[in-house]
Amino acid sequence: MKRYLCLALALLICMLFLPLMAGTNLFSQPQGQSPSPTKPEDTFLLLDEADGKVLTVSAYDYLCGAVAAEMPPSFHTEALKAQAVAAYTGAYRKREQQKASPDPSLQGAYFTVNTAQKEGYIPKEQAQAQWGDSFSAAWERIEAAVKEVSGKLLVYEGEPILAVYHAISGGVTETAGVYWGNDVAYLQSVESPGDTLAPEYQTQVSFGAADLQSALLTAFPDLTLPEDTAAWFGEAQLSPAGTVTSIAVGSGTLSGRQIREALGLRSANFSILAADGVFTFTVKGYGHGVGMSQYGADYMARQGTKWQDILTHYYKGASILSVEEQAAAVSSGVSA
Structure with a gap:
């Protein structure tokens, strides 16, 4: 028994002093290395007009909720992807504008939504309560679309575009100049024949x-x-x-x-x-008619058109870049 006690004591001493002999500490980073940097989380601050509260949501959660609020989950996956990119571009643009020149009425948020009216964004829990048994399959389709286009922006001359959209055009989309009085180079009329087949066209x-x-x-x-x-x-x-x-x-x-x-x-x-x-x-039609037609996007997707081509069809002259590519282009002074 005495022999075993001695062996145990020797083993304990080795465990205590081995880290010191190796010149390291069990609770620190190795010498000569600094902790891995943490990338700031891509988040959005939303003023919910339903209750006046400011919501802080990740870009991923925002996009899932934005697609859920703005487009039927039964639409083709390529249309859902196009919607996600348009929504992210709009949110990114508004966030940059608010950081540069805050609007006090937004109470620190970047833009407004109305979860009660399903305008702009709804949280996952609300979608689950509203969709019932169809929720799991619908949310899975939305998540798959969002994951594939995460961090993608529509850009014109180096800046995120005004990525407006509407439900149904009259068969041809409208120009920004006609509807709002200000012409925008990438918001011009384009054919959208699938709209004439939409319900309640x-x-x-x-x-x-x-x-x-x-x-x-x-x-x-x-x-x-x-x-x-x-x-x-x-x-x-x-x-x-x-x-x-x-x-x-x-x-x-x-x-x-x-x-x-x-x-x-x-x-x-x-x-x-x-x-x-x-x-x-x-x-x-239904809506202002400017930018991407959602039913038109669904029709194009069902004809085999990919999300990139849907977006560049409705937003003439715009390019699709990642956030990193857009930032690099801006810093180098190159227009996309």
């Missing part, structure tokens, strides 16, 4: 004269409408993409966008039929 909504008058005068108090309802609207002027650019309304002239917003129409691509005191608006 064309819809109708009717207003009685009294309801229409109330809505118009609420939005435009200086407007006057003649007694003859048949004379309320003149002939509409249209853009090549079909957007109403201007139309005489009573004593004034309004844009299609103004009428859309006043009446809650699905788009500014519409025609009006007046009969027996009832005004019927026939509307094509």
